Amino acid sequence: MPYYILRRLLIAIPSLLGISVVLFTVLALAPGDPFEELATNPAVPPEVRMALRAKFGLDDPIMVRYVRWISAMAQGDWGYSFVSRINVDDLILQRVGVTLFVIGSSQILALLIAIPVGVIAATRPYSLFDQIANTLAFVGFSLPTFFTGLLFILIFSIWLDWLPFVYQADIQATGWRWYWEHIRQAIMPIAVLGLFQGASLVRYVRSAVLDVIRLDYVTTARAKGLGERVVIVKHVVRNALIPVVTLIALQMPAIFGGAIVTEQIFRIPGIGSLLISSILANDTPVIMAVTFVFACLVVLFNLIADILYGWLDPRITFR
Amino acid sequence: MAGSTLASPSAEAVAQAQARAPTFSPTREAWRRFRRHRLAVISAIILALMVLAILVGPLFWRIPINHIDFAATLQGPSWNHPFGTDDLGQDLLSRMIYGGRISLAVGLAAMFVAIFVGTIIGAVAGMSRGWVGSGLMWLTDLFLSLPQLPLLLLVIYLFRDALKGTFGPEGGTFILIVIVIGGLRWMPVARLVRAQFLSLREKEFVEAARALGASKFRQVVRHILPNALGPVIVAGTIDVAAAIIAESTLSFLGLGFPPDIPTWGRLLFDAKDNLDFAPHWALFPGAAIFLTVLTINFIGDGLRDALDPRRVL
Numbered sequence: 001m002p003y004y005i006l007r008r009l010l011i012a013i014p015s016l017l018g019i020s021v022v023l024f025t026v027l028a029l030a031p032g033d034p035f036e037e038l039a040t041n042p043a044v045p046p047e048v049r050m051a052l053r054a055k056f057g058l059d060d061p062i063m064v065r066y067v068r069w070i071s072a073m074a075q076g077d078w079g080y081s082f083v084s085r086i087n088v089d090d091l092i093l094q095r096v097g098v099t100l101f102v103i104g105s106s107q108i109l110a111l112l113i114a115i116p117v118g119v120i121a122a123t124r125p126y127s128l129f130d131q132i133a134n135t136l137a138f139v140g141f142s143l144p145t146f147f148t149g150l151l152f153i154l155i156f157s158i159w160l161d162w163l164p165f166v167y168q169a170d171i172q173a174t175g176w177r178w179y180w181e182h183i184r185q186a187i188m189p190i191a192v193l194g195l196f197q198g199a200s201l202v203r204y205v206r207s208a209v210l211d212v213i214r215l216d217y218v219t220t221a222r223a224k225g226l227g228e229r230v231v232i233v234k235h236v237v238r239n240a241l242i243p244v245v246t247l248i249a250l251q252m253p254a255i256f257g258g259a260i261v262t263e264q265i266f267r268i269p270g271i272g273s274l275l276i277s278s279i280l281a282n283d284t285p286v287i288m289a290v291t292f293v294f295a296c297l298v299v300l301f302n303l304i305a306d307i308l309y310g311w312l313d314p315r316i317t318f319r
Numbered sequence: 320m321a322g323s324t325l326a327s328p329s330a331e332a333v334a335q336a337q338a339r340a341p342t343f344s345p346t347r348e349a350w351r352r353f354r355r356h357r358l359a360v361i362s363a364i365i366l367a368l369m370v371l372a373i374l375v376g377p378l379f380w381r382i383p384i385n386h387i388d389f390a391a392t393l394q395g396p397s398w399n400h401p402f403g404t405d406d407l408g409q410d411l412l413s414r415m416i417y418g419g420r421i422s423l424a425v426g427l428a429a430m431f432v433a434i435f436v437g438t439i440i441g442a443v444a445g446m447s448r449g450w451v452g453s454g455l456m457w458l459t460d461l462f463l464s465l466p467q468l469p470l471l472l473l474v475i476y477l478f479r480d481a482l483k484g485t486f487g488p489e490g491g492t493f494i495l496i497v498i499v500i501g502g503l504r505w506m507p508v509a510r511l512v513r514a515q516f517l518s519l520r521e522k523e524f525v526e527a528a529r530a531l532g533a534s535k536f537r538q539v540v541r542h543i544l545p546n547a548l549g550p551v552i553v554a555g556t557i558d559v560a561a562a563i564i565a566e567s568t569l570s571f572l573g574l575g576f577p578p579d580i581p582t583w584g585r586l587l588f589d590a591k592d593n594l595d596f597a598p599h600w601a602l603f604p605g606a607a608i609f610l611t612v613l614t615i616n617f618i619g620d621g622l623r624d625a626l627d628p629r630r631v632l
Contacts (some may be wrong), residue, residue: 019460030477126445144564145603146571150591158595257468261568275469276572279476293474294466302464
């Protein structure tokens with residue numbers, strides 16, 4: 001197992017480097033010059049501009065610039081936000097917790113929906129429940145998150161007036177009330193993301209369970225006289241959920257996309273809304289850093305899924 | 320799932336009896352199986368009606384998209400404005416017809432980019448037996464683990480102005496969005512095509528073509544590719560829906576098409592600050608996106624049933 005984890009870690013490093021190459025290429029290919037303002041300013045002589053370019057190494061070959069950029073990123077020197085006037089890494093550290101909280105809770109909600117529904121649908125294939133669940137799953141992942149978010153605001157905030165639609169990071173309350181307010185304002189964003197994610201997972205859970213339920217060991221379990229409940233919960237579901245772990249990891253990029261939209265709708269102060277506001281404010285260092293953080297998170301979750309997979313299915317670790 | 324049902328001896332006899340019935344072309348057989356998916360057929364009809372409305376709508380509904388009427392701002396649905404008006408009194412029906420054209424055009428064009436890139440990369444990876452194939456698959460996996468929406472936003476932020484200068488605001492944004500969405504969605508297609516190629520290239524009919532001296536290019540284009548097309552068509556159908564969602568997401572975040580071009584996502588972006596007194600403004604474009612994506616997804620599901628040769632239905 002330790003050897004397996006080490007190997008997974010070593011596989012994660014090239015993909016992280018590959019992602020950084022893609023990001024840097026995009027940045028390097030982009031038209032526009034950081035010293036454009038100086039170029040149009042007649043008070044700055046061309047020699048000064050050239051000297052500045054040389055000082056910041058903009059005329060170096062692209063390989064040299066990439067190595068300099070990646071080593072700065074690795075050392076935690078992520079630049080300085082033009083708008084917020086603080087270091088980019090501090091800014092992201094302030095914000096990343098909320099994003100992880102929302103994404104994590106919505107994943108749990110998605111699993112709480114998808115596993116029971118998928119398992120029940122698979123144990124009664126082509127039944128009425130299966131057909132309804134399948135249709136609702138299609139509706140669920142065809143509803144874009146931005147539209148569900150607006151619908152929820154319209155129904156629960158405006159018409160029913162049950163839930164607040166603006167997320168506040170600092171709530172003026174203490175004790176239980178503080179927790180209650182936090183839960184109240186997090187319900188809608190988490191539900192929007194979780195329902196979308198759950199709807200796309202239901203069909204995977206269903207087909208994973210259907211794959212397992214035909215296997216001989218399940219028949220053996222039934223032949224031993226075990227109750228249907230025990231057979232399904234202890235024998236079928238445990239094995240069927242192994243491929244689902246990989247699917248969740250594969251969907252991580254899409255989940256982050258949904259999180260950006262949700263944060264934007266409900267004004268959650270996470271890194272997704274930070275990305276949008278810095279794009280609108282032309283704050284390039286923050287944009288680059290947030291994109292890189294999202295990429296790192298995707299690789300991290302893939303790594304966690306791989307390790308979980310190896311733990312759940314010990315056959316994997318021996319390959 | 321039904322395809323893996325065990326065929327009992329009696330079932331085999333029925334199958335043989337059916338085999339003597341007149342045989343149909345693969346297309347007709349696929350159409351017969353597609354019709355069995357009731358929701359897919361209903362979806363195809365609804366989508367066809369929506370496309371028709373978008374294409375011929377401007378001939379009948381002649382209010383220009385930028386006709387400002389301050390006497391009729393933020394009105395709900397009425398006979399003069401079936402979908403209501405926005406804060407400048409512009410008619411939402413004509414704006415949605417216009418936006419629908421853009422959304423569908425973006426979806427189709429991005430799908431073609433994704434299919435084109437994915438098929439080429441998948442075919443090369445599927446035919447090569449050396450490091451080229453594994454290298455391309457590594458690249459595919461790398462692209463799969465890229466966070467798509469942040470990257471989409473980054474690329475559009477960096478390249479928007481340059482392309483606008485070259486191709487004009489509308490054309491430049493269109494080209495950029497299509498290439499970026501298509502360029503980030505080819506990976507599933509590449510994996511599908513490669514998997515199909517790996518099994519098909521060892522089949523007897525390809526071997527026969529090889530023995531007859533067919534060049535590698537001819538083997539691929541005439542023999543392997545047509546047989547690998549089924550899953551690609553299904554993936555392409557679903558890609559249209561995904562591309563429409565991606566474009567609407569960009570517009571909804573205020574980073575897609577310029578503000579004067581009313582795509583469905585852009586209408587939602589403008590409407591979201593007026594939800595409390597003009598909910599129709601958000602509901603109609605949102606429902607249009609939802610209905611389009613839902614019908615396309617159902618059609619994709621029906622096509623999956625219809626084009627899977629293992630199905631016995």
